[in-house]
Structure formats: C-alpha cells, structure tokens
C-alpha cells in the first residue's frame with residue numbers, strides 16, 4: 001500500500017516470537033532484565049535479548065567479563081556511538097559540538113516541524129513561517145514532486161516521465177485505473193479488476209476479494225506487524241484468504257524440517273523444543289481472521305482521520321501514525337504473541353518514553369560535556 005512503501009517481508013521480528021528457524025540450533029530467545037548479565041556465548045550468542053530500552057554493553061566491549069543490560073539514552077541526552085547509545089529510534093546529532101539523542105526524519109510533507117532535520121523526505125524542508133514540512137526551494141523555485149512521499153496527505157505524485165511537470169493529484173476513486181498503490185486511497189490497493197479481460201489494474205478496496213477471485217502477489221505489502229505501513233492486500237483475510245499468485249484461496253499450511261523452509265510466506269519453521277530440530281513444524285505468523293481485518297481497517301480509518309502523510313520507510317515513534325494510532329500497532333491481533341524484548345521495531349514503538357522536544361539538552365548535560373571535553 002501507499003502509506004509506506006515496499007512490498008518486503010518484514011515478519012522476521014515476529015518470527016522470533018514463536019519460532020526459531022529450524023535450520024538454527026533451535027535455541028529460544030531469553031529476555032534479560034536491566035542490570036543483569038547478557039554474557040555473550042559464542043555458540044549461542046543471539047539468544048540473549050535485553051529488555052526493550054536496554055542494550056548489552058558486551059556488544060561493543062568484548063573485553064567485559066560480565067556485560068550487562070544498560071539503558072539506552074533518551075531524547076535530549078548526551079550520546080556517543082559506544083557507551084552512551086541513543087535509543088534505536090533516535091539519532092545522535094551534534095549541534096554546537098554537543099551530541100545529543102534527537103528524533104529526526106519522522107514528519108511527512110505538510111506535517112509540523114521545528115527544523116528541516118525532522119522532515120522525513122530528503123526533498124522536503126521545514127518552512128520557518130508555517131512550521132510545516134514542504135517541498136524544498138532550489139534557486140527560488142519549489143521542486144516538483146518525484147514520488148508520492150513528496151505529496152501531501154490525500155494526493156499522489158503523477159510522474160509523467162516527460163518534460164511535463166509532475167503534479168500532486170488527488171487520490172483516484174475505487175474502480176479507477178491505476179499503476180501503483182500510492183494513487184489509491186490508503187484503504188485501497190492497485191490490483192487486477194475482477195472480471196476484466198484483458199486484465200486492468202484498478203483501485204480496489206482492501207480485503208474486498210472473495211475466494212477464487214483474481215489477485216497478484218506482487219502488489220502485496222506483507223507487513224501485518226504494521227511497522228512498515230499497512231499490508232496491501234486485496235483478498236479477504238476475514239475469510240482466511242490469501243493470494244496464491246493468481247487467485248484468493250484459503251491458506252494451506254506447509255511443512256518444514258532442517259533443510260526445507262516453509263513454502264508459505266506467512267509461516268516460519270518452529271522448533272519442536274529447545275535444541276531439537278526434530279518435530280519442527282510451520283507456524284503461521286499472521287492470524288488471518290476477522291479481528292485482524294477489523295484492526296487494520298480501524299488503523300486505516302485512524303490514519304485518514306488524522307490525515308497522516310506518507311513516509312518512506314518504517315514508522316517511527318514520533319510519526320503521525322504512531323502518535324495518533326499506536327493502539328492498533330501495539331495491540332495488533334494480526335500477529336502472533338510478540339516477544340516483547342530486544343530492539344524489535346514494535347517494542348520501541350510501544351514502550352513509554354520521554355517525549356522531550358527537539359534540542360533540549362539540559363544545562364547540566366552541556367556543562368558536563370564541556371568539562372569532559374576540557375579533561376581530554
């Protein structure tokens with residue numbers, strides 16, 4: 001779909017939740033408490049995860065005999081790339097020689113900003129008069145859009161491919177011909193029109209196709225975790241349907257073992273038990289049911305009500321989607337019980353954190369930094 005791009009499969013964080021790939025040694029992840037040891041185990045190094053909001057200091061200092069889970073630096077805090085690490089959703093940004101953790105690159109076109117660093121798209125800048133992200137001015141002329149991320153909520157970039165200027169045009173209506181999802185409403189997908197010969201693509205409402213109706217897998221954004229936009233999916237998941245490449249069909253479970261992966265993209269191979277690949281089975285990472293469908297539809301309604309613009313990439317904590325609609329991301333019935341530990345995107349989007357605004361390093365931090373700088 002259009003809200004965010006890319007039809008990539010981003011369920012790896014979820015796969016961790018219920019299953020380890022059977023080709024691994026079948027260890028299960030352990031959640032380590034703040035201050036507790038996260039001792040690296042070279043045979044088994046990736047099974048320790050610090051509680052969300054903490055990281056293992058043994059990850060950068062391998063000489064530590066007993067590395068522990070230490071807290072990430074919050075917004076406005078002093079940072080470096082080693083000891084004082086910013087929370088993964090923040091950037092260590094240096095202004096006036098003081099590096100602090102800041103929220104950058106989250107605002108879509110038309111959304112509020114204090115500085116251009118907050119505008120997500122490289123073609124945009126913060127207009128100092130309106131405090132909104134707008135297309136940049138170059139040589140006194142405003143740039144034309146080059147992708148739909150350059151367009152405000154409710155519009156898409158009409159890329160002409162000619163010398164004719166690209167314009168942001170209003171979303172097409174359902175049933176109108178289209179060439180990509182961004183041309184359609186958030187709650188619609190650009191996909192084959194049912195019953196058309198030759199097949200034409202039109203804007204179809206999300207989840208609107210019944211069993212055996214035409215679909216294409218290529219239009220699907222399969223991120224049912226909702227951290228990379230919303231799934232672009234025209235088969236009715238409420239009826240348990242998914243696209244087999246040509247038609248919407250009921251999901252068929254596949255099987256797996258040490259050498260054979262699950263063939264269904266929504267499944268991952270779960271170990272029978274710890275350190276035992278025997279008894280591995282394919283487990284669905286997505287609940288194809290009405291609760292999932294309702295949640296996604298409510299999320300789309302929320303994005304529309306709040307007129308959240310499109311941002312290229314994963315949703316971030318300060319984005320409109322998370323600020324206004326996080327309950328649909330954080331209490332998402334589409335995905336299997338999440339392993340709420342470690343640095344997975346959803347964990348960060350859903351933990352409460354300090355919401356200080358941009359460039360608010362405390363005076364104490366500035367002073368400490370100045371003193372430290374004098375010492376070395």
Ligand SMILES: *[C@@H]1O[C@H](CO)[C@@H](O)[C@H](O)[C@H]1NC(C)=O
Nearest residue numbers: 027039040041042043044045
């Ligand atoms: C590392 O993990 C392996 C496999 O679980 C275990 O046999 C070994 O004792 C562990 N080593 C340490 C130092 O904990």
Ligand SMILES: *[C@@H]1O[C@H](CO)[C@@H](O)[C@H](O)[C@H]1NC(C)=O
Nearest residue numbers: 158159160161165166167169
């Ligand atoms: C939109 O783009 C098409 C080419 O893809 C062009 O023919 C058409 O004139 C454009 N529409 C507007 C309003 O610019």
Ligand SMILES: *[C@@H]1O[C@H](CO)[C@@H](O)[C@H](O)[C@H]1NC(C)=O
Nearest residue numbers: 212243244245246247248249
């Ligand atoms: C998908 O399902 C349809 C309808 O059941 C069937 O005709 C078609 O062969 C299937 N395609 C693939 C690639 O499995």
Ligand SMILES: *[C@@H]1O[C@H](CO)[C@@H](O)[C@H](O)[C@H]1NC(C)=O
Nearest residue numbers: 255256257258259260261278
């Ligand atoms: C895995 O499953 C495939 C297909 O069922 C089978 O051919 C293969 O021998 C199995 N491999 C192992 C290691 O069990």
